[in-house]
Amino acid sequence: MNFASKQIAAQPSPPTCLPWPREIVDRVGWLDFAESLAKGERELLSLWGESSSVHMAVLEEREPRLRIVTLECPEGSFPSVGQLHPPASRLERAIRDLYGLRAENAPDERPWLDHGRWGVRHPCNDPEKIDSASDSYAFLPAEGEPLHQIPVGPVHAGIIEPGHFRFSANGETVVRLEERFGFVHKGVDQLMAGASIERAARLAARVSGDSTVAYSLAFSQAIEAAFDVNVPPRATYLRALMAELERLANHFGDIGAICNDAAFALMHAQCGIVRERILREAARCFGHRLMMDRIAPGGVVVDLEQENVAALFTLIEWIELMTPRLIALFGDTTSLQDRTVGTGFVSEALAKQYACGGYVGRASGRTFDARKAMGYAPYPQLTFEIGAAKGGDVDARVWVRFDEIKASLRIVRQILDEAPQGPIIAAWALPEDWTREGAALVEGFRGDIFVWLRIRADGVVQRCHLRDPSWFQWPLLEAAIKDNIVADFPLCNKSFNCSYSGHDL
Amino acid sequence: MQKFLLQGLLRRALTEQAPIPNPTSIAELGYTLERTARQKLGRSLSIREVDAGSCNGCELEIHALSNAYYDLERFGLRFVASPRHADVLLVTGPVTKNMREALERTYAATPDPKWVIAVGDCAFDGGVYCESYACVGAVANVVPVDLHIRGCPPDPTTLLKGLIAFVETMS
Numbered sequence A: 001m002n003f004a005s006k007q008i009a010a011q012p013s014p015p016t017c018l019p020w021p022r023e024i025v026d027r028v029g030w031l032d033f034a035e036s037l038a039k040g041e042r043e044l045l046s047l048w049g050e051s052s053s054v055h056m057a058v059l060e061e062r063e064p065r066l067r068i069v070t071l072e073c074p075e076g077s078f079p080s081v082g083q084l085h086p087p088a089s090r091l092e093r094a095i096r097d098l099y100g101l102r103a104e105n106a107p108d109e110r111p112w113l114d115h116g117r118w119g120v121r122h123p124c125n126d127p128e129k130i131d132s133a134s135d136s137y138a139f140l141p142a143e144g145e146p147l148h149q150i151p152v153g154p155v156h157a158g159i160i161e162p163g164h165f166r167f168s169a170n171g172e173t174v175v176r177l178e179e180r181f182g183f184v185h186k187g188v189d190q191l192m193a194g195a196s197i198e199r200a201a202r203l204a205a206r207v208s209g210d211s212t213v214a215y216s217l218a219f220s221q222a223i224e225a226a227f228d229v230n231v232p233p234r235a236t237y238l239r240a241l242m243a244e245l246e247r248l249a250n251h252f253g254d255i256g257a258i259c260n261d262a263a264f265a266l267m268h269a270q271c272g273i274v275r276e277r278i279l280r281e282a283a284r285c286f287g288h289r290l291m292m293d294r295i296a297p298g299g300v301v302v303d304l305e306q307e308n309v310a311a312l313f314t315l316i317e318w319i320e321l322m323t324p325r326l327i328a329l330f331g332d333t334t335s336l337q338d339r340t341v342g343t344g345f346v347s348e349a350l351a352k353q354y355a356c357g358g359y360v361g362r363a364s365g366r367t368f369d370a371r372k373a374m375g376y377a378p379y380p381q382l383t384f385e386i387g388a389a390k391g392g393d394v395d396a397r398v399w400v401r402f403d404e405i406k407a408s409l410r411i412v413r414q415i416l417d418e419a420p421q422g423p424i425i426a427a428w429a430l431p432e433d434w435t436r437e438g439a440a441l442v443e444g445f446r447g448d449i450f451v452w453l454r455i456r457a458d459g460v461v462q463r464c465h466l467r468d469p470s471w472f473q474w475p476l477l478e479a480a481i482k483d484n485i486v487a488d489f490p491l492c493n494k495s496f497n498c499s500y501s502g503h504d505l
Numbered sequence B: 001m002q003k004f005l006l007q008g009l010l011r012r013a014l015t016e017q018a019p020i021p022n023p024t025s026i027a028e029l030g031y032t033l034e035r036t037a038r039q040k041l042g043r044s045l046s047i048r049e050v051d052a053g054s055c056n057g058c059e060l061e062i063h064a065l066s067n068a069y070y071d072l073e074r075f076g077l078r079f080v081a082s083p084r085h086a087d088v089l090l091v092t093g094p095v096t097k098n099m100r101e102a103l104e105r106t107y108a109a110t111p112d113p114k115w116v117i118a119v120g121d122c123a124f125d126g127g128v129y130c131e132s133y134a135c136v137g138a139v140a141n142v143v144p145v146d147l148h149i150r151g152c153p154p155d156p157t158t159l160l161k162g163l164i165a166f167v168e169t170m171s
């Protein structure tokens, strides 16, 4: 592979995307990128479409650096990346459903988000009216004498999001799991197109409710990159504070829920208390338990009052006291170990191939963390360790989450100690002249969230692409459950806790 | 483990007290709820939660109702796994077109008498997603709704209050 020649082949295109310029490639260049992904020289961060072009964001392996490449495809099709690199496949199916652009030689041509019920085909690009049909979908076959199928969902037994799982099992042992999603598809791409920046920010905050802070942060950073807005230092600290509180609340909630699925309700109850206290403190400090709509392009919309700093310190001290006890309870309880160790294994190779972020990737040896790799403020000023494990099982994913809890506690302490005073939002105005593009990659609790957007000269969003970490985690759940018993599925699923809403968009 | 059990004996309960003489408090409302629910439905009210396209924010707060602070079950209210066991469907989300049939079928599977409570701004009118090609919008466009609990998402206290108001108006 000759990197130098490709660099020359790729030309920056107007409007320039910031902070990573978008490069135009031809079909050969596009396939070169796909090949380098397949060889593991690069990692796929996202793949998305527009009216007559497709874009791909990749991570350069050698010098953590992001690149965005574009292929114009006025004839409505592009060479499939998925044929060489399977993680692209679902994204290509989604592009076809929403934008009508076809991936040539794609390994899987079935629709993905489109269940035939919208009344339109490719709604985001020259929509074509159709009659809503009934939903028929060809699941992959799993054949053999003793095999039987177990369909589950979209409505599940618990208070969880809707999706469909098709298990092929041999007795109790899962031979294949096939996921089918799109049930919570809300048409966010199309709602974004033509929205004002304020409305778009509200939409971004509601892509996945448990990651509302992270999505607002990613969206705001992309806008700030596009318009070259300097966020005041205090605002960056408050953003990180919210992001870490969100991470803490989710990790405690999830650890509790995982243990609950292993019939250990005591952990669930204890973790639920910690989560509730965090949310109450968040509501007191920022006026919303989930901190929705508190981060805006330019900064944050609420300041942290001095009296709340003390309350947050008290909260952190209490969590610091609780955490070792919860760790001991988890680590010393053989009935938990019995269920979690060795269950739902994800190999290192698979985690790397899928560029799998968050605790799922980190529990399988992939240590990417956008806070470190992208180095957005204020993280370079803070000291913290990223969790890592190699076990790849449910147990490892819980331990990585405990590591992340410790790191977040440390970060919150530093923020409370060191956050500078000053303004919390930068005044900025839309330049009236030209179209702008921006992108961002931030670390949500579940993994890295990617945003790319283009703002038209009249100040409205032309296209905003938001990529949830779940896109690259859901496929690994299919792999993780293989050869486990059906009854261990809830446990595995909780240990991943992928987003449905963020994925279906 | 022993430590936890021992602490459990020594510490005061987290669950927020029921009989506080403040008419707006969760606890007092909870008491009314308990009494009315028992009159109407005997021992308990079974709730089946249906996510019909939510962003999951509403679910997080519905989950919180079961934590030690709110402890929904002390009021005789509990979440059940199947619509066949439910008296009430608690529905969230701007009902996506891809979930519409699932919601209709869940409703049909719930035995009479049954009630629907729509939770969140999305369930009220589609919220931020109301103009989407992919959403039906309000839950009331798909199944009859007896009560809306607004908020994005409504916090657990608001949810509790709503549930209480619901039980009171059932008569």
Ligand code: SF4
Pocket: A206, A209, B053, B054, B055, B056, B057, B058, B092, B093, B094, B119, B120, B121, B122, B123, B127, B151, B152, B153
């Ligand atoms: S009301 Fe708000 S929190 Fe609830 S589903 Fe809608 S956007 Fe999410």
